[in-house]
Amino acid sequence: MTTAVADLDRTSPKIAGRVIHPLWVRLTHWINAVAVLVMIGSGWQIYDASPLFGFTFPRGIALGNWLAGALLWHFAAMWVLVVNGIVYLTLGIVTARFRRKLLPIRPREVAADLAAALALKLSHDDLAVYNAVQRLLYVGVILAGIVITLSGLSIWKPVQFQELTVLFGGYEAARYVHFFAMAAIVGFLIVHVALAIIVPKSLRAMVTGR
Ligand code: HEM
Numbered sequence: 001m002t003t004a005v006a007d008l009d010r011t012s013p014k015i016a017g018r019v020i021h022p023l024w025v026r027l028t029h030w031i032n033a034v035a036v037l038v039m040i041g042s043g044w045q046i047y048d049a050s051p052l053f054g055f056t057f058p059r060g061i062a063l064g065n066w067l068a069g070a071l072l073w074h075f076a077a078m079w080v081l082v083v084n085g086i087v088y089l090t091l092g093i094v095t096a097r098f099r100r101k102l103l104p105i106r107p108r109e110v111a112a113d114l115a116a117a118l119a120l121k122l123s124h125d126d127l128a129v130y131n132a133v134q135r136l137l138y139v140g141v142i143l144a145g146i147v148i149t150l151s152g153l154s155i156w157k158p159v160q161f162q163e164l165t166v167l168f169g170g171y172e173a174a175r176y177v178h179f180f181a182m183a184a185i186v187g188f189l190i191v192h193v194a195l196a197i198i199v200p201k202s203l204r205a206m207v208t209g210r
């Protein structure tokens with residue numbers, strides 16, 4: 001069983017005819033990308049109905065037209081996000097992809113790779129191997145995804161998920177956590193999409209697998 005599952009994820013270029021991202025990674029990645037964009041757009045509209053800070057998001061970039069419409073989008077895409085996320089996390093663990101590609105993360109390597117990246121000297125020759133900065137960012141955004149889901153659950157059903165809401169320090173605090181997790185994901189996305197455009201072969205690999 002373990003071997004069969006591991007076979008799903010022979011990402012080493014030498015083993016599987018240069019497959020860099022197996023089909024399940026590509027499918028869950030792009031389903032997640034659409035769901036996250038819907039969650040961000042509708043979340044901004046929800047925020048505008050009762051802003052936490054002294055600003056609102058322009059209506060042109062918020063989704064759903066008004067609060068009730070945005071809540072419908074938010075809760076519809078939520079199911080896609082959560083089910084797809086569980087599939088990705090489960091396969092990432094059982095195929096050992098996370099252990100092989102995202103770990104370990106050593107601060108010294110992060111510092112060295114970050115310096116190289118800023119000097120535009122970081123190589124992307126082997127797309128099958130993530131550098132330390134990529135590992136850190138991918139693990140970070142996965143954790144932000146877990147935090148935003150748990151804080152989302154605790155502001156959606158604060159009675160049913162009481163313990164969770166208490167864990168975040170109450171309803172109001174969970175709202176702030178939810179907001180800052182969104183900000184972290186948006187920050188990640190700006191860098192992530194810019195890099196995908198700068199290194200187009202990485203984008204091709206996330207579409208075609210090679
Ligand atoms: C990538 C995923 C997500 C993003 C980017 C996101 C973003 C946002 C944003 C920006 C807001 C407005 C914040 C506020 O003013 O309080 C919001 C509100 C909300 N979100 Fe999410 N969210 C995500 C996932 C979830 C999930 C998974 C759930 C439920 C399980 C959820 C439930 C809620 C609820 C109930 C509100 C309304 C909060 C309120 O009334 O203030 N969200 N979301």
Ligand code: HEM
Binds near residue numbers: 025134193
């Ligand atoms: C919508 C535009 C997006 C584009 C164009 C894009 C593009 C890419 C590309 C090209 C890769 C492979 C890059 C590499 O070799 O390092 C990748 C991987 C990844 N992306 Fe995205 N992405 C997008 C959205 C997202 C979103 C919204 C998230 C999460 C919130 C995300 C999370 C990830 C993760 C975790 C990986 C590593 C996956 C793995 O190897 O298991 N991406 N993305």
